[in-house]
Amino acid sequence: xxxxxxxxxxxxxxxxxxxxxxxxxxxxxxxxxxxxxxxxxxxxxxxxxxxxxxxxxxxxxxxxxxxxxxxxxxxxxxxxxxxxxxxxxxxxxxxxxxxxxxxxxxxxxxxxxxxxxxxxxxxxxxxxxxxxxxxxxxxxxxxxxxxxxxxxxxxxxxxxxxxxxxxxxxxxxxxxxxxxxxxxxxxxxxxxxxxxxxxxxxxxxxxxxxxxxxxxxxxxxxxxxxxxxxxxxxxxxxxxxxxxxxxxxxxxxxxxxxxxxxxxxxxxxxxxxxxxxxxxxxxxxxxxxxxxxxxxxxxxxxxxxxxxxxxxxxxxxxxxxxxxxxxxxxxxxxxxxxxxxxxxxxxxxxxxxxxxxxxxxxxxxxxxxxxxxxxxxxxx
Amino acid sequence: xxxxxxxxxxxxxxxxxxxxxxxxxxxxxxxxxxxxxxxxxxxxxxxxxxxxxxxxxxxxxxxxxxxxxxxxxxxxxxxxxxxxxxxxxxxxxxxxxxxxxxxxxxxxxxxxxxxxxxxxxxxxxxxxxxxxxxxxxxxxxxxxxxxxxxxxxxxxxxxxxxxxxxxxxxxxxxxxxxxxxxxxxxxxxxxxxxxxxxxxxxxxxxxxxxxxxxxxxxxxxxxxxxxxxxxxxxxxxxxxxxxxxxxxxxxxxxxxxxxxxxxxxxxxxxxxxxxxxxxxxxxxxxxxxxxxxxxxxxxxxxxxxxxxxxxxxxxxxxxxxxxxxxxxxxxxxxxxxxxxxxxxxxxxxxxxxxxxxxxxxxxxxxxxxxxxxxxxxxxxxxxxxxxxxxxxxxxxxxxxxxxxxxxxxxxxxxxxxxxxxxxxxxxxxxxxxxxxxxxxxxxxxxxxxxxxxxxxxxxxxxxx
Ligand SMILES: Cc1cc2nc3c(=O)[nH]c(=O)nc-3n(C[C@H](O)[C@H](O)[C@H](O)COP(=O)(O)OP(=O)(O)OC[C@H]3O[C@@H](n4cnc5c(N)ncnc54)[C@H](O)[C@@H]3O)c2cc1C
Ligand code: SF4
Ligand code: SF4
Numbered sequence: 142x143x144x145x146x147x148x149x150x151x152x153x154x155x156x157x158x159x160x161x162x163x164x165x166x167x168x169x170x171x172x173x174x175x176x177x178x179x180x181x182x183x184x185x186x187x188x189x190x191x192x193x194x195x196x197x198x199x200x201x202x203x204x205x206x207x208x209x210x211x212x213x214x215x216x217x218x219x220x221x222x223x224x225x226x227x228x229x230x231x232x233x234x235x236x237x238x239x240x241x242x243x244x245x246x247x248x249x250x251x252x253x254x255x256x257x258x259x260x261x262x263x264x265x266x267x268x269x270x271x272x273x274x275x276x277x278x279x280x281x282x283x284x285x286x287x288x289x290x291x292x293x294x295x296x297x298x299x300x301x302x303x304x305x306x307x308x309x310x311x312x313x314x315x316x317x318x319x320x321x322x323x324x325x326x327x328x329x330x331x332x333x334x335x336x337x338x339x340x341x342x343x344x345x346x347x348x349x350x351x352x353x354x355x356x357x358x359x360x361x362x363x364x365x366x367x368x369x370x371x372x373x374x375x376x377x378x379x380x381x382x383x384x385x386x387x388x389x390x391x392x393x394x395x396x397x398x399x400x401x402x403x404x405x406x407x408x409x410x411x412x413x414x415x416x417x418x419x420x421x422x423x424x425x426x427x428x429x430x431x432x433x434x435x436x437x438x439x440x441x442x443x444x445x446x447x448x449x450x451x452x453x454x455x456x457x458x459x460x461x462x463x464x465x466x467x468x469x470x471x472x473x474x475x476x477x478x479x480x481x482x483x484x485x486x487x488x489x490x491x492x493x494x495x496x497x498x499x500x501x502x503x504x505x506x507x508x509x510x511x512x513x514x515x516x517x518x519x520x521x
Numbered sequence: 522x523x524x525x526x527x528x529x530x531x532x533x534x535x536x537x538x539x540x541x542x543x544x545x546x547x548x549x550x551x552x553x554x555x556x557x558x559x560x561x562x563x564x565x566x567x568x569x570x571x572x573x574x575x576x577x578x579x580x581x582x583x584x585x586x587x588x589x590x591x592x593x594x595x596x597x598x599x600x601x602x603x604x605x606x607x608x609x610x611x612x613x614x615x616x617x618x619x620x621x622x623x624x625x626x627x628x629x630x631x632x633x634x635x636x637x638x639x640x641x642x643x644x645x646x647x648x649x650x651x652x653x654x655x656x657x658x659x660x661x662x663x664x665x666x667x668x669x670x671x672x673x674x675x676x677x678x679x680x681x682x683x684x685x686x687x688x689x690x691x692x693x694x695x696x697x698x699x700x701x702x703x704x705x706x707x708x709x710x711x712x713x714x715x716x717x718x719x720x721x722x723x724x725x726x727x728x729x730x731x732x733x734x735x736x737x738x739x740x741x742x743x744x745x746x747x748x749x750x751x752x753x754x755x756x757x758x759x760x761x762x763x764x765x766x767x768x769x770x771x772x773x774x775x776x777x778x779x780x781x782x783x784x785x786x787x788x789x790x791x792x793x794x795x796x797x798x799x800x801x802x803x804x805x806x807x808x809x810x811x812x813x814x815x816x817x818x819x820x821x822x823x824x825x826x827x828x829x830x831x832x833x834x835x836x837x838x839x840x841x842x843x844x845x846x847x848x849x850x851x852x853x854x855x856x857x858x859x860x861x862x863x864x865x866x867x868x869x870x871x872x873x874x875x876x877x878x879x880x881x882x883x884x885x886x887x888x889x890x891x892x893x894x895x896x897x898x899x900x901x902x903x904x905x906x907x908x909x910x911x912x913x914x915x916x917x918x919x920x921x922x923x924x925x926x927x928x929x930x931x932x933x934x935x936x937x938x939x940x941x942x943x944x945x946x947x948x949x950x951x952x953x954x955x956x957x958x959x960x961x962x963x964x965x966x967x968x969x970x971x972x973x974x975x976x977x978x979x980x981x982x983x984x985x
Pocket of ligand 1: 533534535536537538539556557558559564565566567568569570571572573574575675676677678709710711712734735736738739740741742743776777917918919946947948949961962963964965966968
């Protein structure tokens with residue numbers, strides 16, 4: 142019935158997870174399982190109903206299946222001031238953060254999740270200082286502040302080899318660390334067999350943010366009222382991010398395989414993808430940040446605010462510096478803008494596996510398991 | 522601060538009936554003040570603990586499957602009440618129930634999509650998305666948007682009534698006394714089950730041991746005021762709807778999670794380790810409502826449902842873990858019962874079992890013979906450790922005593938005439954329709970239908 146027999150206890154597996162949070166999550170799910178009033182809101186409750194007891198792994202799975210819409214907080218007759226004091230979104234947010242920490246690779250870096258806002262802002266500051274210091278030291282002022290036109294203009298400021306190597310190393314490491322984290326996650330909170338169908342269904346859910354519609358009526362973005370704001374902003378941010386990623390990938394192909402040297406014209410594929418993506422990313426991350434400022438803090442985990450805000454701020458900076466570079470690339474500001482943009486992107490790559498970004502990976506894994514569980518009709 | 526002005530309507534209460542009334546009256550142009558005794562975080566009375574309401578419908582809707590005609594609905598109602606109902610009001614309520622879900626939707630309430638017949642109740646009952654608290658939240662948001670003056674932490678203490686005519690009320694608002702002046706009154710303040718002293722009048726000291734499943738704020742003050750001022754009572758003053766719930770539940774507001782569905786698969790004993798009723802008489806949904814009274818009649822108002830590990834997964838998980846032990850004697854020790862006596866009862870039960878084939882999903886043929894009282898279904902030996910026990914106490918859902926109303930929700934006075942400017946809706950008048958028994962989901966239906974009627978009637982009265 143539960144994954145208890147097949148997977149090791151999470152507490153034993155990863156010391157990062159605090160027993161208190163697990164105990165609170167277990168108590169919460171036991172109350173919910175006797176109530177079930179919220180079963181229409183999201184996938185968490187139907188998944189919960191497959192169990193009578195909750196192993197640590199089950200709780201981690203459920204926590205990562207929760208996307209924090211807060212519907213079940215405002216609807217809960219046991220929320221504070223009721224003596225049961227249930228707060229599902231906050232409890233799950235705490236457990237999620239602890240699970241990010243528990244699964245982080247390499248393990249010594251897991252600690253970066255503890256004061257994540259501080260870590261992300263320091264990393265960004267350091268990356269910016271280093272790139273700017275190096276560029277003022279190594280690049281002559283004429284080149285850094287000159288006007289450059291035509292193919293190769295970026296590389297006349299920052300040499301091609303440096304860009305390629307730094308990007309490959311940092312991004313490559315991020316991908317490796319994220320992959321290892323996913324492996325750790327799946328070994329604990331995943332399941333043995335999954336079909337292609339589950340994978341496809343999960344992909345569909347993720348790309349459409351199906352669950353963020355809160356059973357069709359939106360989320361409790363800031364208070365008891367239901368709105369679709371968070372869903373659309375997140376959608377803009379996610380697709381913006383993917384488009385920017387696509388833009389970079391296409392540019393890499395142009396550059397390395399076809400020998401077409403950047404920058405590209407306004408109407409080229411990389412620039413079009415990057416512009417639309419950058420706007421989406423700016424609007425999405427800025428909007429979500431603004432929602433965070435206005436929202437009722439009760440159902441949120443105060444310990445996660447730094448982590449949440451950190452990623453939003455970084456994405457916002459990546460997008461806005463990228464757009465600025467695009468619009469002013471033919472002016473003398475290009476050199477500095479390029480350096481700043483590269484510094485921010487560097488910070489983004491460095492913090493990728495040790496920040497809120499991992500939620501996308503684990504949540505996707507949780508969706509895959511959920512589809513597989515539902516198709517199997519149990520959770521074994 | 523309560524404004525010193527003459528309102529058109531004073532609504533007393535802050536649950537489903539009160540909100541339906543306030544929204545309706547305000548939509549029709551009346552100025553409305555709503556006084557809710559509970560603080561904001563606990564607003565919504567018993568309505569915040571509900572999950573669905575029962576609606577008649579002739580064809581499938583987006584929230585209800587198949588059809589549930591007026592005739593079938595009234596038949597069900599007559600069956601559970603044994604005919605103790607005002608059939609005219611009952612039929613009107615059922616007819617109106619057809620139209621409530623679209624109105625609720627317009628006012629912000631969201632429903633779960635109907636579950637294609639898997640859950641038998643989705644044919645007759647529409648389920649609120651997120652349950653009753655989400656419904657209450659939606660109505661409060663709507664009332665605020667319409668400009669209803671909402672006052673939390675505000676108890677209405679007494680009503681000024683002269684010869685059946687209402688003119689104002691004394692209230693305690695956040696610790697300050699105030700007077701509310703209004704041209705009409707809608708009482709939607711629930712029953713009196715939160716008032717243990719009043720329950721004791723009918724039940725004696727035993728009522729001290731009752732648990733109240735819902736809000737502590739329904740203390741019957743408004744009901745008492747109306748009755749003292751000549752309103753015509755309805756419903757048995759000595760009766761309450763009580764189910765057997767987990768004895769470890771909080772005194773108030775335990776809500777749905779404290780219910781226990783294990784009785785049909787258990788042996789239930791009292792403090793003297795004696796069985797007192799056929800645990801397997803019928804399927805649980807048809808029997809849960811009599812067990813509150815059965816437990817209330819036992820010494821100390823407590824009983825213990827005992828199962829073994831074979832039965833543990835046969836019922837919905839409940840919120841409190843069972844008391845567990847390796848032997849019946851140890852279990853008795855943990856429950857504070859006499860070990861030898863409990864052993865004797867369990868052995869006596871086991872000795873009376875007839876062979877049969879166990880089936881938890883229907884009325885099976887596993888029963889006892891020569892045992893008093895018998896267990897007529899699902900009787901199996903309690904022999905596979907670990908053994909488990911759930912303590913039971915009576916959990917009161919609502920009381921039956923209320924005020925008589927007419928088909929416009931007007932309070933009926935002792936002289937047989939309707940009051941000119943006093944209306945009642947919800948639990949406080951549900952006894953007109955539910956004289957006895959209970960049919961799942963009718964509490965919210967009555968509150969919604971009569972809340973809207975009361976709101977309409979109050980607006981009509983002040984606009985006339
Ligand atoms: C656990 C539980 C589950 C239930 N589930 C269902 C269900 O699924 N479907 C269903 O149809 N029914 C259900 N019921 C019954 C249902 O709760 C009631 O029938 C319904 O809520 C009554 O609504 P109401 O508005 O009349 O009263 P309530 O919702 O109880 O509201 C009464 C209000 O009056 C206020 N009040 C009382 N006295 C004063 C005063 N003097 N001054 C100011 N305010 C005052 C209270 O604070 C409260 O807000 C359930 C009941 C319980 C306990
Ligand atoms: S969050 Fe509250 S209302 Fe929702 S299922 Fe859990 S206990 Fe029930
Ligand atoms: S916060 Fe939203 S997504 Fe998370 S469990 Fe509650 S209803 Fe589901």
